[in-house]
Amino acid sequence: MAERARTDRLDQPRDLRRRIGGTDTDRFGRFAETFARFMGTARFLIWMTIFILIWVAWNAPWGPDRPRWDSYPFIFLTLILSLQASYAAPLILLAQNRQEERDRVQQERDRRAGAQSHADMEFLAREVASIRLGLGEVATRDFIRGELRDILETLKSTEDEAPDDGAK
Numbered sequence: 001m002a003e004r005a006r007t008d009r010l011d012q013p014r015d016l017r018r019r020i021g022g023t024d025t026d027r028f029g030r031f032a033e034t035f036a037r038f039m040g041t042a043r044f045l046i047w048m049t050i051f052i053l054i055w056v057a058w059n060a061p062w063g064p065d066r067p068r069w070d071s072y073p074f075i076f077l078t079l080i081l082s083l084q085a086s087y088a089a090p091l092i093l094l095a096q097n098r099q100e101e102r103d104r105v106q107q108e109r110d111r112r113a114g115a116q117s118h119a120d121m122e123f124l125a126r127e128v129a130s131i132r133l134g135l136g137e138v139a140t141r142d143f144i145r146g147e148l149r150d151i152l153e154t155l156k157s158t159e160d161e162a163p164d165d166g167a168k
Contacts, residue, residue: 036095
């Protein structure tokens with residue numbers, strides 16, 4: 001009943017996709033990616049080559065006399081390879097689509113992170129500029145030393161000019 005109430009709501013879209021046999025699309029997508037990844041390995045090519053060589057060697061007309069299930073033009077082998085290709089192509093495309101979706105999501109995250117970094121750098125640049133302006137108004141060590149020298153010289157000159165009251 002709760003599922004029925006959820007689908008009758010007007011603020012939520014209905015799921016129009018029909019699932020065949022209750023398949024989990026994410027699990028099938030992971031299978032497609034695993035399959036596509038395996039087909040792109042040297043191990044797959046080696047095993048496929050070994051399989052085809054054994055098939056041809058077993059069914060070759062020049063070999064020893066034994067039961068053969070696929071004579072020389074190897075029609076059954078061609079059928080098997082065609083079936084493999086007809087299933088491999090859509091699985092590889094599905095895996096590529098899933099990878100493209102992941103790349104798009106990652107690119108969006110990178111774009112947001114780049115925008116945030118840019119905003120942070122602008123903020124820090126403004127802060128550094130305000131600190132530089134503030135430091136322009138702060139007395140430096142050389143300025144203070146110069147002022148102290150001037151005061152010392154002024155004190156010495158006023159001490160020298162002061163009348164001697166004879167208390168010596």
